[in-house]
Amino acid sequence: MAQLYFYYSAMNAGKSTSLLQSSYNYRERGMNTLVMTASIDNRYGVGKVTSRIGIESDAHVFSQGDDLFSVVMDEVHKTKLDCILVDECQFLSKAQVKQLTKVVDELNIPVLCYGLRTDFQGELFMGSQYLLAWADKLIELKTICHCGRKANMVLRLDREGKPISEGEQVAIGGNERYESVCRKHFRTLIWE
Numbered sequence: 001m002a003q004l005y006f007y008y009s010a011m012n013a014g015k016s017t018s019l020l021q022s023s024y025n026y027r028e029r030g031m032n033t034l035v036m037t038a039s040i041d042n043r044y045g046v047g048k049v050t051s052r053i054g055i056e057s058d059a060h061v062f063s064q065g066d067d068l069f070s071v072v073m074d075e076v077h078k079t080k081l082d083c084i085l086v087d088e089c090q091f092l093s094k095a096q097v098k099q100l101t102k103v104v105d106e107l108n109i110p111v112l113c114y115g116l117r118t119d120f121q122g123e124l125f126m127g128s129q130y131l132l133a134w135a136d137k138l139i140e141l142k143t144i145c146h147c148g149r150k151a152n153m154v155l156r157l158d159r160e161g162k163p164i165s166e167g168e169q170v171a172i173g174g175n176e177r178y179e180s181v182c183r184k185h186f187r188t189l190i191w192e
Helices: 015-028 068-078 094-107 126-134 183-191
Strands: 004-009 033-038 048-050 056-058 060-062 083-087 111-116 137-140 153-157 178-181
Touching (some): 004 015, 004 094, 004 126, 015 033, 015 048, 015 056, 015 083, 015 111, 033 048, 033 068, 060 068, 111 126, 153 183, 178 183
Parallel strands (some): 033 083, 083 111
Antiparallel strands (some): 048 056, 153 178
């Protein structure tokens, strides 16, 4: 029976690497996957899921208004799909998470979503909020803070590398813009 999975973490925990490995495992067994990613994050090119360790895959790009159930149905009419893998799932809308539950429940295709749980202010992203509520399986991928503790928060950095606490929820960037830290360091740098 298919399930909806949410693999979440702070930045630099290997979410994209894990997604690409899962897709490879399916394909190695002769199965078909559909890899999807958010159009908003095009740092490595449009229609690409790229890991920091250098592996990548082509991906179907989705935007906020796209009906993901319809996208999957279009693909199913072309070929049998054995798994859907969604990178940057924090950028999903509530409606899109609901559409992915429909893929699992009505088409019996497993959906594996990978993304951030919270933003640089410690607030849930929309997609993450509903995945936390509706996913069948929640799996935390871990990374570490500079102090050695588990990093579960993300700092946004200014041009000088200092943490900032104001701004739009979404600002695409990598290590030059964000740092994963433990809650203790996040609290002392942002909340206090």
